[in-house]
Amino acid sequence: MxxxxxxxxxxxxxxxxxxxxxxxxxxxxxxxxxxxxxFAQPIALIKEYGKFVFLGVTGAIFANSTGAGGGVIFIPVFSSLDFTETQSVSTSFMIQCFGMTAGAISWSGYYRRHHHHDKTWSGFIPSILLAATCSVLGLWSSQLWQLSSPSSLHTSFSLFSIVLGIAIIISSQRRPLQSHRLNALDYCWLAIIGYLGGIITAWLSVGVSELLVIYLMLRGVCAKMAVAIGVVVSAITVWSASPIHVFSSSSHALFELVLFAGPGAIIGGLLARKLALFLPVKTLKLFFSSWIILTGSVMLAN
The missing domain is CATH 1.20.5 (Single alpha-helices involved in coiled-coils or other helix-helix interfaces)
Known part of the structure; x- marks a missing residue:
């Protein structure tokens, strides 16, 4: 009964x-x-751009299961399609508004259901609030002060990808420190990384989440928590740029492509957390880092 x-x-x-x-x-x-x-001629549009659904799914799965922004996948593809730098960055930002948001909701739900009272996750919300605030400030500082990238998008992204991939491999091979709680110095570094990462994100559409995840993993924070923080901060950062890349009449984003890649990114963002929880984080990191090093090297050679 x-x-x-x-x-x-x-x-x-x-x-x-x-x-x-x-x-x-x-x-x-x-x-x-x-x-x-x-759009005019929707059937023709589906035939021409429908394949980009798979790009959105792939980019979002990589982004939300490893903490790296989806731009790591999108920018090389757009470069191969001869997009201009502004088109590449704007389109990448807009797709990430779909995928990173889905991933952020998924990871936040996971935290609420399984780790809300877990002491090892006690820094989850404070880290997000601090790093996201500083990241948004960094992104808008770059826009308002017109801080330009030290080199072209092609070169900057290639070098960033190679350095990032090497850093991920190093962080994956290191034995985790037994540091479950972040201290005051860690939060200072998160603020600095968030601000500088926001500036880099304004240039490349990626940067802040990758840097945060690497730092947190090196500090011995739970790998899943590090990825979750990176995803949520990235989602907040890309949405903060929506007045420029999404809602502005002068946006350079290719909306026809986003129409299909965006929903694909939502699907990938929802699937990514399950993949990250199913596969060993180290395996995901090594595979992902190898991919972006290869991509960056190919782009740099061309």
């Missing part, structure tokens, strides 16, 4: 979550269809 009540409650909870998910899916699908028909 008494065992039936919890079972009934679980069924109601499951039903509620199912219908809520179904409602969200319906609303998103309806919004996408409305957006599609804002």
């Amino acid at each position: 008494f065992s039936y009540i919890p079972t009934f409650k679980r069924k109601n909870t499951f039903s509620g979550e199912y219908y809520r998910s179904l409602t969200i899916l319906f609303l998103l699908s309806s919004a996408w269809i409305v957006w599609l028909f804002q």
Whole structure:
């Protein structure tokens, strides 16, 4: 008799979550269809750009399972398509608004369900608030003061990818420190990294999340928490640039491509957390770092 009540409650909870998910899916699908028909010749558009759904899925899976921004995948592809630098950065920002947001929601839900009272995750929210605030300040400092990248997007991104890949490999091979809680000095570094990372992100559409994840892993923070922090901070950072790259009438983003890559990024962002929890983090890091080193080297050679 008494065992039936919890079972009934679980069924109601499951039903509620199912219908809520179904409602969200319906609303998103309806919004996408409305957006599609804002363009002329929607059928031709699907034939020409439909394949970019897979780009969005791939980029978001890499980004949200490792903490690295999706631009690490998007920028090399856009470069091979002969996009201008402004087109590449704007389009990458806009796609990440979809994928990183989905990943941030997924990782935040994971924290709330499994680690809300976990002492090893006690720095999750403070780290996000501090690093995201400084990252947004860094991004807008770059915009308002017109700080330009020291070299072209092609060269800067290539060098950044190679250095980032090497740093990820080093951090993956190091034995984790037994440091579960961040101290005052760590938060100072997170503020500095957040600000500088925001400036780099303004130039390349990637930067802040990668630097944060590497630092946190070197400090011995739980790898999953480090990835989650990087994803959420990245989502906040890319959305802070939405007045420039998304809602501005002068945006250089290729909206036809985003129409398909964006929904793909949502799918990838939701799948990424499950992949990160299923596979060893070290395996993901090594695979990802090898990929971006190869990509950066190829771009630098061309």
